[in-house]
Amino acid sequence: MLFGRSEFMPEGAGISPDTPRKKGLARLVEILSRDLDGIFLSGSLALLACVPAAGLVGLALWMGSLPLCLLAALCTGWLVGPALTGLYDTILRALRDEPGFWWHTYKRVWKQSFKSSLLPGEVFTVLWALVVYAAFALPQMTNVSASFALILLLDVVILLTLGSYFWMQNALFESSTSKKLSNCVRMFLGFLPQTALSAVFQLGYWLLMAVVVPHCAFVFLLTGLWVPNLLAMMAVYAPIEKSLHLETLIQEKQQG
Numbered sequence: 001m002l003f004g005r006s007e008f009m010p011e012g013a014g015i016s017p018d019t020p021r022k023k024g025l026a027r028l029v030e031i032l033s034r035d036l037d038g039i040f041l042s043g044s045l046a047l048l049a050c051v052p053a054a055g056l057v058g059l060a061l062w063m064g065s066l067p068l069c070l071l072a073a074l075c076t077g078w079l080v081g082p083a084l085t086g087l088y089d090t091i092l093r094a095l096r097d098e099p100g101f102w103w104h105t106y107k108r109v110w111k112q113s114f115k116s117s118l119l120p121g122e123v124f125t126v127l128w129a130l131v132v133y134a135a136f137a138l139p140q141m142t143n144v145s146a147s148f149a150l151i152l153l154l155d156v157v158i159l160l161t162l163g164s165y166f167w168m169q170n171a172l173f174e175s176s177t178s179k180k181l182s183n184c185v186r187m188f189l190g191f192l193p194q195t196a197l198s199a200v201f202q203l204g205y206w207l208l209m210a211v212v213v214p215h216c217a218f219v220f221l222l223t224g225l226w227v228p229n230l231l232a233m234m235a236v237y238a239p240i241e242k243s244l245h246l247e248t249l250i251q252e253k254q255q256g
Contacts, residue, residue, distance in 0.1 A: 021097075028234065035094040038102030042090040043226025045106075049083035050225070052076040057129050061136055069137075073129035074122055081121020081170075084163075084225075085113040089171035091230050095237050096247050109171070117170060120177055124163055131155050160202045161188055161195050164232045172246065187240065194236040201231035 022030050032039075056072035089109045090102060134152055165184040173180070188195050205228040213220050241247060 028230075031094050031230075031234075035090075035102075038090050038106070039087075039094060039226050039230060040224075041102065042087045042106055043224045043229070046080075046083040046087040046226075047221075047224040049079040053080060053125050053129075057132065061133060064137055066133055066137070069129050069133050070126055073125040077122035077125030078118045079121070080125050081117030081119075082110050082114045084121070084167045085117045085170045086110050087225060087229060088167040088233070089113075091226070091233050092168065092171055092237075094230075095233060096241075096250070113170060116174075116177075120166065120170065120180075124159070124166075127159055131159065157199045157203060160232075161199050164198060164202070164229065164236070167229075168233065168236075168240075187236070190243075191236055191239050194239050197235040198232040201235060202228040205231070 021027060053073055053076035056076055057069055060066075060068035060072045086106050086109050090106060093100065093105070131152065134155075162181075162184045165187045166180055169175070169180045169183055205223075209220050209223075
């Protein structure tokens with residue numbers, strides 16, 4: 001965590017700063033071979049935190065009630081924010097090859113980001129509940145046009161990509177929610193090719209899960225939330241680091 005939230009954890013095996021970083025699939029293999037345990041566990045905890053929201057929102061959808069759907073999201077979304085912040089912190093530490101013991105760091109991040117993550121977690125959960133309601137409940141009430149489906153797809157892409165940028169910031173910076181949202185829009189547009197690649201990774205994953213889960217649900221339990229979010233961060237991390245010099249700022253903060 002940056003700007004007052006993190007202390008460097010010297011324990012653990014790291015990567016020499018003089019070693020050139022791999023790219024693409026080789027980089028993914030390197031990260032998973034070194035940090036899979038922490039990424040998988042933080043992803044599993046994030047998935048577990050989403051279970052109450054998914055269960056209650058699903059029940060409200062079954063009842064066909066939009067107010068109950070939104071109320072369910074509002075009452076359970078407070079768990080989602082801190083869990084996603086912990087997941088993104090773990091992923092970002094892996095991307096910058098930072099050594100440390102995962103569980104000790106994860107617990108600290110959860111506590112330090114808990115208050116700042118509550119409202120954003122509820123807002124994003126409510127927005128996702130609206131999208132899910134529009135996708136599953138509205139088609140049963142009226143004829144769905146191609147333009148409606150396109151708008152819904154665009155909403156999903158925007159929520160996925162802006163969510164990634166937001167939780168990345170929440171794991172790194174101490175700033176207001178409004179400032180983070182403003183930065184989300186700037187990064188969305190400023191890194192548009194990488195944003196598009198991030199959207200392809202995430203949307204592709206969820207479409208694949210929609211096909212796989214009815215037959216092999218355990219695949220989703222194994223990949224959970226960590227696979228799409230790791231791929232999304234790998235797509236945008238390099239240009240953001242080059243533009244903002246994140247790792248230099250983090251090192252200066254740790255040394256100071």
